[in-house]
């Protein structure tokens with residue numbers, strides 16, 4: 527009986543989930559270097575992913591929780607980070623005369639947001655707000671695969687699906703309709719390390735960069751987990767030996 531209830535529950539929850547997800551397909555399950563207990567980021571992919579974000583996504587998506595100095599995690603030197611920051615102009619102030627002024631960004635500044643406020647962001651995007659990318663891979667279920675899926679999931683809309691101006695068909699978006707034009711196409715970003723310049727490769731790299739942005743401590747966390755498990759194994763061994771020794775003389 528209990529087993530039966532369990533089955534009913536699982537089927538019911540499963541159905542619920544299927545409905546909640548709309549018509550969206552389950553995103554492709556990618557083989558990421560950062561998955562699994564020994565997972566690590568690939569520095570090359572992170573740097574290329576930053577390049578994709580910088581040259582394409584940052585035109586519409588801010589990353590308000592990141593500062594330029596965080597980019598040293600990706601393997602950039604302090605001087606390289608200074609140079610990257612200095613490409614942007616930020617507003618600072620007020621100065622002694624009470625005026626706000628512009629200056630080049632410094633490593634301690636947050637990533638520059640493409641829009642001054644949400645209203646401007648919506649106005650520029652047909653009323654749709656491009657979400658902040660700092661935590662997107664954590665904010666969505668199966669976030670890395672989902673983000674990758676959105677970037678490669680554009681298709682010709684089926685005949686019965688009506689799209690309004692500024693809407694696109696994407697098989698991994700809930701409801702299959704997204705207000706973001708396909709941001710990537712083959713060859714739009716030049717990679718210096720000879721990596722393929724394809725939509726799939728760009729999508730993989732920028733996704734890894736976004737996972738790093740949301741979980742910069744992932745590698746340390748995993749290493750700590752392994753150390754804890756090793757410690758527990760050794761500790762159990764010692765305790766077992768101690769127990770044997772203490773009880774050795776006790777007669778049955």
Ligand code: HEC
Pocket residue numbers: 578579582583584585586587651654655656657662666672673676677703704705706707709710732
């Ligand atoms: C021209 C502006 C523009 C560019 C460039 C752009 N996006 Fe978007 N993006 C949007 C808008 C607008 C939305 C909101 C779409 C919606 O709600 O239907 C969006 C939505 C998304 C979503 C879905 C978020 C969700 O709510 O589930 C992801 C993921 C995403 N963008 C990632 C990217 C990445 C990665 C890049 C760079 C490769 C990029 N975008 C480039 C405008 C843009």
